[in-house]
Amino acid sequence: MANLYLVGLGLRDEKTLSLEALEILKKCQTIFFEDYTNFIKKDTFLNLEKILEKKLIRLSRAELENEKLILNALNSGDCALVVPGEALIATTHHSLVLDAIKLNHKIKIIHSSSVVCAAISLSGLHVYKFGKICTIPFWHENYQPTSFLDTLKENNKIKAHSLCLLDLDENANPMPIKKAIEIIFLAQKKRKLKLFNQNSKIIVLSKISWNDEVIWAGKIKDLKKDIFGPAVLIFPSKMHFLEEEYFNFLKSYSF
Amino acid sequence: MANLYLVGLGLRDEKTLSLEALEILKKCQTIFFEDYTNFIKKDTFLNLEKILEKKLIRLSRAELENEKLILNALNSGDCALVVPGEALIATTHHSLVLDAIKLNHKIKIIHSSSVVCAAISLSGLHVYKFGKICTIPFWHENYQPTSFLDTLKENNKIKAHSLCLLDLDENANPMPIKKAIEIIFLAQKKRKLKLFNQNSKIIVLSKISWNDEVIWAGKIKDLKKDIFGPAVLIFPSKMHFLEEEYFNFLKSYSF
Structure with missing residues (x-):
C-alpha cells in the first residue's frame, strides 16, 4: 500500500x-x-x-x-x-x-500557512477573541442567502471578532471588497438587523504575503477606493487597548 | 533604514x-x-x-x-x-x-503553519464552526483561574467547537492531557457549571506534524493512557454527519 x-x-x-x-x-x-x-x-x-x-x-x-x-x-x-x-x-x-x-x-x-491564521496574525487582534468565521456569498437574482449573518450575530453576542472569507464567482474571481460590503448591508436590511453601520470598524487584508499585499483599516465609510484580489474582511468587536493601538497603526498605513 | x-x-x-x-x-x-x-x-x-x-x-x-x-x-x-x-x-x-x-x-x-489551523485541519471538523479558542492554565495553590470556562460557555451557547491550547509550566514543559482534563473538571465544579461530563467527546492532538504525532478521539472516560507533549484539545459541539463520520474514523485510529 x-x-x-x-x-x-x-x-x-x-x-x-x-x-x-x-x-x-x-x-x-x-x-x-x-x-x-x-x-x-x-x-x-x-x-x-x-x-x-x-x-x-x-x-x-x-x-x-x-x-x-x-x-x-x-x-x-x-x-x-x-x-x-x-x-x-x-x-x-x-x-x-x-x-x-x-x-x-x-x-x-x-501543514502550511492558512489564510485564516495569517489574517489573524496580520490584524494585530488577539487570536483568543475571534469567533466563528463565515463566507460572504455572491448574490444572484434568485439566490440571495443571508445565513452568514447568523454567524456575525452570534459573534456579536459573545463580543468576538469576526473573520469573513469572500466567495469566488463562477470564473474563480474573488469578490471585490465594495461588493462584499454591499451584500452585507443588503442582507442585514433584508433580515432587519443592525449589526453594522457606516461607522463600523473594518480591517481588509488582500493578497496576503504577495508583493502587492494590501492591508486597510478604518471605518467602513472611509474606504474610498475599491480593493481587488483574494481578500479577508475582519470586523473587530470591542478591542483591548493594545488591539486598538495596533488598529490605529494599521489605519495610518492604509493606502 | x-x-x-x-x-x-x-x-x-x-x-x-x-x-x-x-x-x-x-x-x-x-x-x-x-x-x-x-x-x-x-x-x-x-x-x-x-x-x-x-x-x-x-x-x-x-x-x-x-x-x-x-x-x-x-x-x-x-x-x-x-x-x-x-x-x-x-x-x-x-x-x-x-x-x-x-x-x-x-x-x-x-507566514507559516500555526497550531490553531493545523489542529482544525487534522480534526476533520469544519473550520466555520469553531468558536473562540482558550488556554487551559496550570493551577497553583494560591492561583486557580477559571476564566477559560467563560470562553467554553460562550462557545457552547452558539454551538461552536472549542479549541483549547495547554499552558507550559515554569520549565516550559507542556501540560499532560490528564492534568488538563482534571483542571477543567475542578474549574467547572468551582464555578458550579456542567459543561462537560465523562461522556463528552474530545479530540486530542499532540506533537502535530512530528514523527510521533498522536491523534486521539473518543469520550473523555475512554482516555486511559495519558498523552504527553505539546497538545491541543478540541471539544466538538453538535457535529454535522460528515464531521461525525470523520470523528468515528479518528476514534478507530486512536492509540
Missing part, C-alpha cells in the same frame, strides 16, 4: 511550500495539484514543475471529487496532492482521506 | 520553514531566534545554524521583550526574528513591530 501526502502549498506560490514539503514531492511517484479551493499566484503550477523537474497533474473540481485518478495512482506508488493554503482545512478533501484509508493507504498531512 | 522579517518557523523544526523563509534568512545580517512562545523540536536552533552556515542569536523572553538587541541590530542591516508557529499570532511580538516602525524600519511577515 502507498502513502498519500496532502501537501499545503501555503498562501501564494511554490515559495510558500515548506522545505519538508519539497523533499516529499521530490520522492513522490505522482503529484496532483488543485487550485480551486483557494486563490494562488499565476504560474505556480509551471514553476513547481520546473523546480521538481516533473510533470504535475492539475485536477479539476470534478476530477478531484471523483477521486478515481488519485486512488488509482496510489496503486503504483506514493502520491501527493498539493492543496493551496493549509492542507486539510477545506473540507473538500476529507472524503478523499477516508476513502484512501479504506483502501489501506497511509495518509500524511504536510 | 532596515528590514525586520518576522519569520514563522512552523510547527516542528527547521524543515517546516518555507522556501521563501530560508531565502530571506540567508540574506539577513542578523538572525534572532525565540523558542518560548511555542514548543519546537530539540536541536532546531543548531540545525538551522548548520543549514545557514551562520550563528543565530537565541533570545530569552526578557531579551525579546526588552527589544533593545533587535532594534540596535537593525541599525547595521536587515534582521530576522524566527518565531515558532505562525509569525505574529502570539501577541508578544506586536509591540516590537510597532517600535521598529516608529524607528522607520520596514516590517515583513513570513
Whole structure:
C-alpha cells in the first residue's frame, strides 16, 4: 500500500511550500495539484514543475471529487496532492482521506500557512477573541442567502471578532471588497438587523504575503477606493487597548 | 533604514520553514531566534545554524521583550526574528513591530503553519464552526483561574467547537492531557457549571506534524493512557454527519 501526502502549498506560490514539503514531492511517484479551493499566484503550477523537474497533474473540481485518478495512482506508488493554503482545512478533501484509508493507504498531512491564521496574525487582534468565521456569498437574482449573518450575530453576542472569507464567482474571481460590503448591508436590511453601520470598524487584508499585499483599516465609510484580489474582511468587536493601538497603526498605513 | 522579517518557523523544526523563509534568512545580517512562545523540536536552533552556515542569536523572553538587541541590530542591516508557529499570532511580538516602525524600519511577515489551523485541519471538523479558542492554565495553590470556562460557555451557547491550547509550566514543559482534563473538571465544579461530563467527546492532538504525532478521539472516560507533549484539545459541539463520520474514523485510529 502507498502513502498519500496532502501537501499545503501555503498562501501564494511554490515559495510558500515548506522545505519538508519539497523533499516529499521530490520522492513522490505522482503529484496532483488543485487550485480551486483557494486563490494562488499565476504560474505556480509551471514553476513547481520546473523546480521538481516533473510533470504535475492539475485536477479539476470534478476530477478531484471523483477521486478515481488519485486512488488509482496510489496503486503504483506514493502520491501527493498539493492543496493551496493549509492542507486539510477545506473540507473538500476529507472524503478523499477516508476513502484512501479504506483502501489501506497511509495518509500524511504536510501543514502550511492558512489564510485564516495569517489574517489573524496580520490584524494585530488577539487570536483568543475571534469567533466563528463565515463566507460572504455572491448574490444572484434568485439566490440571495443571508445565513452568514447568523454567524456575525452570534459573534456579536459573545463580543468576538469576526473573520469573513469572500466567495469566488463562477470564473474563480474573488469578490471585490465594495461588493462584499454591499451584500452585507443588503442582507442585514433584508433580515432587519443592525449589526453594522457606516461607522463600523473594518480591517481588509488582500493578497496576503504577495508583493502587492494590501492591508486597510478604518471605518467602513472611509474606504474610498475599491480593493481587488483574494481578500479577508475582519470586523473587530470591542478591542483591548493594545488591539486598538495596533488598529490605529494599521489605519495610518492604509493606502 | 532596515528590514525586520518576522519569520514563522512552523510547527516542528527547521524543515517546516518555507522556501521563501530560508531565502530571506540567508540574506539577513542578523538572525534572532525565540523558542518560548511555542514548543519546537530539540536541536532546531543548531540545525538551522548548520543549514545557514551562520550563528543565530537565541533570545530569552526578557531579551525579546526588552527589544533593545533587535532594534540596535537593525541599525547595521536587515534582521530576522524566527518565531515558532505562525509569525505574529502570539501577541508578544506586536509591540516590537510597532517600535521598529516608529524607528522607520520596514516590517515583513513570513507566514507559516500555526497550531490553531493545523489542529482544525487534522480534526476533520469544519473550520466555520469553531468558536473562540482558550488556554487551559496550570493551577497553583494560591492561583486557580477559571476564566477559560467563560470562553467554553460562550462557545457552547452558539454551538461552536472549542479549541483549547495547554499552558507550559515554569520549565516550559507542556501540560499532560490528564492534568488538563482534571483542571477543567475542578474549574467547572468551582464555578458550579456542567459543561462537560465523562461522556463528552474530545479530540486530542499532540506533537502535530512530528514523527510521533498522536491523534486521539473518543469520550473523555475512554482516555486511559495519558498523552504527553505539546497538545491541543478540541471539544466538538453538535457535529454535522460528515464531521461525525470523520470523528468515528479518528476514534478507530486512536492509540
